[in-house]
Amino acid sequence: MRTYFPGIAEVTDVPDVAVVVDVMRAYTVAAWAFARGAERVVLAESLEDALAQKARHPDWVTLKDGPPAPGFDLINSPALLRNTDLSGRTVVQKTTAGTVGALAVKDAPLVLCASFVVAEATAGLLRERAPREVTFVVTGGSGRAEEDLACAEYIAGRAGGDAVNAGPYLRRAAASRSAAELTQGVREGSSPEDVALCLELDRFPFAMAATVEGSLMVLRQVTPTDSPSA
Numbered sequence: 001m002r003t004y005f006p007g008i009a010e011v012t013d014v015p016d017v018a019v020v021v022d023v024m025r026a027y028t029v030a031a032w033a034f035a036r037g038a039e040r041v042v043l044a045e046s047l048e049d050a051l052a053q054k055a056r057h058p059d060w061v062t063l064k065d066g067p068p069a070p071g072f073d074l075i076n077s078p079a080l081l082r083n084t085d086l087s088g089r090t091v092v093q094k095t096t097a098g099t100v101g102a103l104a105v106k107d108a109p110l111v112l113c114a115s116f117v118v119a120e121a122t123a124g125l126l127r128e129r130a131p132r133e134v135t136f137v138v139t140g141g142s143g144r145a146e147e148d149l150a151c152a153e154y155i156a157g158r159a160g161g162d163a164v165n166a167g168p169y170l171r172r173a174a175a176s177r178s179a180a181e182l183t184q185g186v187r188e189g190s191s192p193e194d195v196a197l198c199l200e201l202d203r204f205p206f207a208m209a210a211t212v213e214g215s216l217m218v219l220r221q222v223t224p225t226d227s228p229s230a
């Protein structure tokens with residue numbers, strides 16, 4: 001399996017298989033939304049788009065990064081979201097990096113959105129599909145966010161069937177600038193527990209696949225059928 005690790009702006013062609021990685025925090029938060037019962041996560045193009053969806057569907061739950069804002073029900077924090085019952089709900093998510101990265105590859109035949117909490121399930125799906133090439137979109141820091149790159153490299157190793165020691169990858173993520181900013185409360189709309197929740201390897205048994213449904217890009221849970229091979 002050939003692997004590529006571009007930032008969002010470096011994705012020029014439509015990949016066959018894209019894994020969009022955002023550890024801190026979009027795809028840790030999306031995974032928690034599914035764990036709390038959400039049926040699907042709509043990835044919004046903009047804050048205005050998210051609010052327009054809410055106006056059309058008042059029962060949908062809007063979620064953004066940064067501080068709370070009028071019209072938004074939740075913020076992009078796993079710690080703040082994990083006690084929210086989202087049974088059967090549609091969540092509309094808009095963040096600075098994660099959702100933008102998925103929309104950048106929306107025409108790819110297979111788009112997975114990933115973080116450490118769904119790493120093994122994501123790797124399992126890739127092993128099942130056995131694609132010749134996988135593009136890991138490193139969403140943070142113009143493609144240089146260490147937490148996203150470390151997670152992407154870890155999943156790539158596991159997808160190739162290697163017995164990868166997760167420790168060094170998690171330590172890189174823990175030492176990242178994003179982790180420091182979240183820990184120090186520099187980022188608005190965060191909890192001191194967010195970093196630890198973002199570093200919970202394989203917290204969930206499902207992967208997350210995004211597909212275009214009509215005019216929306218929709219993220220849903222998907223569970224690989226294979227078992228870990230290493």
Ligand SMILES: O=C(O)[C@H](CS(=O)(=O)O)OP(=O)(O)O
Pocket residue numbers: 022024025026027065066076095096097098099140187
């Ligand atoms: O909510 C987050 O942690 C970030 C916000 S920012 O990119 O650091 O401003 O968004 P995400 O898209 O989840 O990386």
Ligand SMILES: [Mg+2]
Pocket residue numbers: 022023024025026097098139140178
């Ligand atoms: Mg991020």
